[in-house]
Amino acid sequence: MFDPANPALRWAVPVQYLTDGVWIWSTISTYQLEHRRLAPQPAFLDHIVEQGYRCPPVPEDVRLAAREALFESGRIEKRLRAEYEQRQSRESTPATLVRGELSNEPPTIPFDADRFDEIDVHHPRFQRDVEAALLAAGWLPGRDAAARVDPWLAEFAAQTDGRGQRHEPFPAARDLYREFGLLDLVPYGRGEQVGAFPIHFFPADVRLVEVSAFRLASRLGIRTFPVGRTGDEGSILIVDEQGRLYLSHPAEEFFLGTSIEPALEVLVRGLRADTLASRLDDLRSGRLPGRNRDADG
Structure with missing residues (x-):
């Protein structure tokens, strides 16, 4: 993906997923740390410190389990989005000028x-x-x-x-x-x-x-x-x-x-x-x- 701090570097950031058997993280975090000095999220950073900044060897069965967990999270997100779209299509609420999945209030402005x-x-x-x-x-x-x-x-x-x-x-x-x-x-x-x-x-x-x-x-x-x-x-x-x-x-x-x-x-x-x-x-x-x-x- 591109570097958000320098969009000219369109393919600068590698996108891979890693695990130590406890956490799963993206190489985007590694890139941000190395090139922008941006630390990972606090809970992940605490885990890194507790492990002495070392990643232990990961058995193959654990690696495969992490890979499946990553795929499962994607499947869950896809299912939830599909369920949301089905609910929206069944709604009897008239079309509105304010609508959207992220809107924090129900639509109330009538369509004209x-x-x-x-x-x-x-x-x-x-x-x-x-x-x-x-x-x-x-x-x-x-x-x-x-x-x-x-x-x-x-x-x-x-x-x-x-x-x-x-x-x-x-x-x-x-x-x-x-x-x-x-x-x-x-x-x-x-x-x-x-x-x-x-x-x-x-x-x-x-x-x-x-x-x-x-x-x-x-x-x-x-x-x-x-x-x-x-x-x-x-x-x-x-x-x-x-x-x-x-x-x-x-x-x-x-x-x-x-x-x-x-x-x-x-x-x-x-x-x-x-x-x-x-x-x-x-x-x-x-x-x-x-x-x-x-x-x-």
């Missing part, structure tokens, strides 16, 4: 077929595959989930970190939440240049410490707000006051675009994003402006 007429086929807002992913997630032009996301925003903004810092939901963040909040975008295919991953827009049951955007704000010199997650390695989608989008990964930060439209194109189509370091001077100086916003609430 007339909104399809608002899609400008001659001057589309999104690329065709991006628009298809949005429509499949439940988005339509004019979507406004303010009644559901605003209370969550207020609750989230009231949280403080260990230093007493709070995220303030400025207009660019509110607009994005009201249009895309709660949606789960699933890209089509593996990505054109790098991996394409599902995107989950908050609200979600998360703590401030898990999705902090303070580090990025200090680098940019402008307020930022976390708006979603992408992939499965702790990557956070972040918007700044000007509506510009970023992806914060534990190993690197990326600039996605001056607005949500190019940002979704990068994520859904699996395009290579610029590192924040390579665009930081332009972003700070305003040579990469976001959309003008006159609203203050």
